[in-house]
Amino acid sequence: MNLPKLARIALCAALLVFSSSAVLAKKSDKAENEYPNATRSEPKTSMSASESRDLSKAADLVNDGENDKALPLIEKVLAGRKVGTYAQAFAQQLLGRVYWDQEQEEPALAATSKAIELDALPNNAHFGLMYQLAQMQVQTEKYADALKTLDRFKSETGVENPDQIALLGNIYYRLEKYQEAADTMKRAIAASSEPKESWNQILMASLFELDQYGEAAKVIQGQLAKTPDDIKLIKQLATVYINDDKYPQAIEVLSKAKEKGLITSQEDYVQLAKLYANAEKPKESAATLKEGIASGKVTADYEVNKLLGDVCGQAEDEACAIDAYQKASAQSTDGNADYQLGYMLFYADRGAEAKVALERAIKKGGLRQEGEAYVILGDVESYSDNEAAALAAWQKAQAFPSTKAMADQRIKAIRSGVKLKRSSKSK
Structure with missing residues (x-):
């Protein structure tokens, strides 16, 4: 039997969500300077009493998810004939948030960009919004724009932290620049004391695209050295070996996991059984399936019974093969299990x-x-x-x-x- 290659590692690169408190907060004299190396000087921030009142109320409404009530207040400020740049910028960032929540992506990007280009928000809000714009651009698949925004953010703030590096790696991956994505994600992981799981997923996906299975195996082995019983990592390592056509290594990884009691799902038992079959070890394959069925971890459905019949037949265990094919026949919607059953019965002199x-x-x-x-x-x-x-x-x-x-x-x-x-x- 030929074992089809498993699907490549699924990419789950979650982006940071908006933080209302960070985006909407006005400058405070006591606020910590998050960008001490910024090339931009802190702008003077002032607005009229009416603008302050309306925008403060609008900000509270947006934070409470009452965007419909906030929108008229925001529009009122923006329509003012003497509205100042700080009030405009503050209103535009609120407007961007409202549009984003309403899934109006293009208006949200336009309003957020406008808030930045007005160049009137305090540094913490200004650069925080710039970083969030890059995230929004990634989520809306505007990867080239996101690269420019991130480059500007780094240039103007002098900041490069692990999250920022990881976002850059995410962009490279989506642009199919897999080597750059892998190299960048390695930097992000090395720079962080607590790398996010999504970063490892992007790194692994990039290495898979590059067919660098040996490198991928080393990455996972390094992670397993810290958490040896992490079944997700164990299965990822087995997947790497399978894609690299190293079935004995995949079998070793999964069989050891089974001995530790870490293999508990039907999917995992069937995968290990197929690996044994592909490695021409039908007896081990049959034993794995039988163990799973006996333990209640594997349901003897059509796929399992058909596979058990196949491997028992290869192991020349006619009684097992015939029994499994008979069960598969009763569950089948086509005649393939019956054909195999007929074949086995014929050569067992049961014409x-x-x-x-x-x-x-x-x-x-x-x-x-x-x-x-x-x-x-x-x-x-x-x-x-x-x-x-x-x-x-x-x-x-x-x-x-x-x-x-x-x-x-x-x-x-x-x-x-x-x-x-x-x-x-x-x-």
Whole structure:
């Protein structure tokens, strides 16, 4: 059996959400200077009493999620004939938040950009808003704009922290600049005492895109050294090995996890069983499935019974294979399990039962080996001295390219008076 490659690691790169207190707060004399190395001088901030009253109330409403009530107040300030730049900037950042909450992405970006370009907010609010604009641009897939915004943020603040580096790596990944994404995420992870899981996911996804499986394995092994029983990391490492066609290593990782009691889901048991099968270890594969079923961790559904039948057949355990295929037959919507059942019964010298299974397989349809089913059905009939039925089955097998030659030989032999000899089961 061929084991299809597993899907690549899913990317879950969560971006920071808006912090209302950070975006909406006005400058305070006691506020900590978050950007001491900024090239921008703190602007003078003043607004009229009416502007202050309206915007303060609007800010409270936005923080409380009452955007519909806040919007008229914001628009009132912006419509004022003598509105100052600070009031305009403050109102625009509020307007950007309202639009964003309403999922009006373009107006939200425009208002937020306007609040920045007015250059009137205090440094903490101004640069915080600039960083959030970069996040908004990433979420709206404006990656080139986000790069420019981040570059400006770094240039004007002199700040480069792990979150910022990780956001840059996220952008590189989305731009399909995988090497840059991997290198940048490594920097972010190295610079942080508590790297976010999403950062590792982007790093792993980038390494996968680059087919750098060895490097990906090293990254995960480093993480497992800290948390050796982390099943998510264990499964990721197995996935890396599978994509690198290193099945023995994948088996070792998952089998050790099973010994520790970390493998508990049906998906994990089936994956390990398929790995054993792919590595031509059908006995181990069957044992894994049986263990999972016995423990109640694996439900003996069609997929499991069909797989168990396959690996038991490969392990030459006819009784196990026949039992599993019989269960799969009762659960199936096509005839493939019945075909395998008929095949096993035929070579177990249970011809009458094989005939029933093969006829049922053909009737259900959807067969991947329909020609072979007719060949074996013909053989069953021939060994039962029912030559007419045998010829009829073989003639149908002639219609399939994969079995035409076999069917031709059998028909020729029978018509020449040569009795068909039982062949050995193919391995």
